[in-house]
Amino acid sequence: MLNTFEKFLQDYNYNSQGSVNDAVIYATADGGKRVRPMLLLALLSDYGINIEKGLSAALAIELIHSYSLVHDDLPAMDNDDYRRGKLSTHKQFGEDIAILAGDALLTEAFAIIASDIANYPEEKIKLVQALAKYSGIGGMIYGQQLDLAGESKALLLDDVKEINVYKTSNLIMFALSAAAIIANADQDIEKLLVIAKDLGLAFQIQDDILDVTKTFEEIGKYASDEDNDKSTYVKLIGLEASKASVAELFENIYNVLNTLDLKSNNLKELIVNIENRQK
Numbered sequence: 001m002l003n004t005f006e007k008f009l010q011d012y013n014y015n016s017q018g019s020v021n022d023a024v025i026y027a028t029a030d031g032g033k034r035v036r037p038m039l040l041l042a043l044l045s046d047y048g049i050n051i052e053k054g055l056s057a058a059l060a061i062e063l064i065h066s067y068s069l070v071h072d073d074l075p076a077m078d079n080d081d082y083r084r085g086k087l088s089t090h091k092q093f094g095e096d097i098a099i100l101a102g103d104a105l106l107t108e109a110f111a112i113i114a115s116d117i118a119n120y121p122e123e124k125i126k127l128v129q130a131l132a133k134y135s136g137i138g139g140m141i142y143g144q145q146l147d148l149a150g151e152s153k154a155l156l157l158d159d160v161k162e163i164n165v166y167k168t169s170n171l172i173m174f175a176l177s178a179a180a181i182i183a184n185a186d187q188d189i190e191k192l193l194v195i196a197k198d199l200g201l202a203f204q205i206q207d208d209i210l211d212v213t214k215t216f217e218e219i220g221k222y223a224s225d226e227d228n229d230k231s232t233y234v235k236l237i238g239l240e241a242s243k244a245s246v247a248e249l250f251e252n253i254y255n256v257l258n259t260l261d262l263k264s265n266n267l268k269e270l271i272v273n274i275e276n277r278q279k
Helices: 002-011 019-028 035-046 051-072 089-093 095-114 121-135 140-149 157-182 186-213 233-237 239-257 266-275
Strands: none
Touching (some): 002 035, 002 051, 019 089, 019 095, 035 051, 035 157, 035 186, 035 266, 051 095, 051 121, 051 140, 051 157, 121 140, 121 157, 140 157, 157 186, 157 233, 186 233, 186 239, 186 266, 233 239, 239 266
């Protein structure tokens, strides 16, 4: 499944050339975890649908995620020099090209879905609407706004949770709901959104834990939250309580997941891998 997606990504033609095109390819290369597209494709497979129908939506969400990282790393945002063990896009190409590359990734994501021939027009409309909802001004971008506004402030745990849900859970909400849209399983979307919310929150708390327990060589970047004076789960409740929160969230995820009528366990196996991740 991952190999199929990687080939689809590598073969995708942006119909462009020059430094912005190079920066786009740079920002999407070297893998990362591909968590969001893999969640979409795993669930689609569990519904018994050929994953070919989900490749465009899977690529779209990966491009959105990549654009958010390119912009997050900028000096005006988190000011990170490294990403995935290599120079951030703005350090490699300059801030101006990095901004344009992020813009290009964002807009291309919608073009990919709109031009997809594997799905019906009605499905594509729903997918585009969902992508705009979960990645846009009321979704991930709102989370980024809250994140920036929270720097150098003593936030409450509920504030940090809200930031994480909007900033991280929202793209997972698209991934899982997109699979349900393609599989014509709209009846499951409410439960899938619960899973996505908890999974995004757990994932972000895991990142907070990794930032204080792992080295640059292990996770491929320097932890910038402390430099930016951000409130995190670890900072507010400590390492052990943060680990307990992650365990509780995954327990909730499995409880909801077990109520779904799926044909296989690809999604569950992927979530188990996420639970046990070390970077």
